[in-house]
Amino acid sequence: MSAPPRLLFHVQHLLGVGHLNRARLIARACVEAGLAVEMTVNEDPDGTPGEAVPDGVAALPLPAIHAADASFSALVDGAGRPVDDAHWAARARRLETAIAERAPAVLLIEGYPFARRRLRREIEPLAAQARQAGAAVACSLRDILVAKTDPARNAETLARAEALYDRILVHGDTNFAPLSASFPPADALAGRIATTGYVAPMEDLPPWHGDRPDAPILVSVGGGAVGETLLEAAVEAAIQARSHHGAAPAGAGRPWRLLGGPKLPDAARARLTARLATREGITLEPALDGPAFRRALAGAALSISQAGYNTAVDLWCAGPPAILIPFAGPDGKESEQPMRARLMAARGEALVLPEGALTPQRLTETVERALARAAGGPRDRVPPPSLDGAGESARILAALAGVRGLG
Known part of the structure; x- marks a missing residue:
């Protein structure tokens, strides 16, 4: 039996943990869809992965980078020092080795260039190397972006996205928040965009039962x-x-x-x-x-x-x-x-x-x-948006990688 196609998922945790949790759900769904998944994580000082990955997913530790503060004023390493050229070079070597030695069928990049713009010097060479090695290149993107008021900035982002990606997976629902609501040029990418639904855990939950006097x-x-x-x-x-x-x-x-x-x-x-x-x-x-x-x-x-x-x-x-x-x-x-x-x-x-x-x-x-x-009585809840974003993302990525027979 041949080895499953490989997916390299570039995820960079800078401040909050929300995007990292979303990425983990997508990575796990990709494993279940028949892909061998490797996911980048920040490295702890002792050289071990500093962030957990799901069962069945391989961690690719990179020398850590973080946002210096909530305004993302600068990037710092694991010790709080400004990230220097040597630090970037060490990360680049790890990524180059992953492409050269493990030949992913798909490179999935989280956010860039719609976000994570400070990672340009890392991501664009990585995407170029992956494409030269025969990989498809895709983007994992949340539903709503931080709006930019400068049309030139949006035009630059659009041009980079067109140059980089075969597919752009938007993890949302157009009935709730189309990408164009926060990124006006999105319609120019319509042929590349796949709206997946929201990335939610697939688990059974009881109906809301907080209408009790002792509910917290x-x-x-x-x-x-x-x-x-x-x-x-x-x-x-x-x-x-x-x-x-x-x-x-x-x-x-x-x-x-x-x-x-x-x-x-x-x-x-x-x-x-x-x-x-x-x-x-x-x-x-x-x-x-x-x-x-x-x-x-x-x-x-x-x-x-x-x-x-x-x-x-x-x-x-x-x-x-x-x-x-x-x-x-x-x-x-x-x-x-x-x-x-x-x-x-x-x-x-x-x-x-x-x-x-x-x-x-x-x-x-x-x-x-x-x-x-x-307390006014039973609520008529609006049906939630589509919540099968992890499964739909995995189906799209598996198809890009050549996996057949997915429903």
Whole structure:
């Protein structure tokens, strides 16, 4: 029996963990579709993979790079030093070896040039080498991009995408957010774009059952790297709700569960923990893994979160009432989450509190509105967007690699 076709998936984790989780689901689905998958990860100082890959997927560790801060002002290595030419060269050698020795049938690149533009010096030579070796080249792209106001910037991105890719897999649903809503020239790529549906885990969840007096209010911040402000406001709102005087707010008797995320800064975690030391009914907990988190959402009276891609998918899967505080970045230019939050609000799936308007008092008021709305009786939920993005992506990529017989 011949060896399965190989897929090399270039994924670069810089700050948040959402895109990495999405990539893992796609990689696993590709293995199930008959491909041998290798996925790039940041390397720990001891030379071992610093990020987990799914069962059946091979890790390709590269010398680590990270965003220096939430504004992506610079790239730094695993020790926090600016990335220099030697660091880039070491990464390039690893990638060149992977192409030369393991000959992928498909190279899948996450984001670039629609995002990850700082990786140009790495990705464009990699794509050229892969194509010269006979590989198809494809892009893995989330539903909504950070909007660029400069038409020349968009035109440059379009030209690079046309030069690089055989297929562009957009992990979304055009009925919710067509790519052209955040990238106006997208129609010029229509012949290359395949809209896959949202990348969601395929698992059975109970129907939402948070309409109980003891159901908690669940506050989550994904990985936590940019969630400190939301958690601080939630702590004060929870304290206010549970130590009310006079008329009891709707959430007064409910427990509050705050999930800190693995990338929440240690100083912030310590400060929040100290603030809650003598408070009952309010807990700051480590982040839950995906299945446990979705089960917690299904049993929550209310979810309070940011509006990242995976958070939206989890809310669609679990179905709780929701408040979204979309991340907009230090300069307010991160437009992706605000757009997604607006679209979900327009469908009646959430209330939105802009990050710039977030205060404990405003959050308390929004919690009151959300709980009052949830108490109004059974909700007629809008059907969620298509959620078979991992499986559909795998089918497209397997076909590019020459795998036959996929339905």
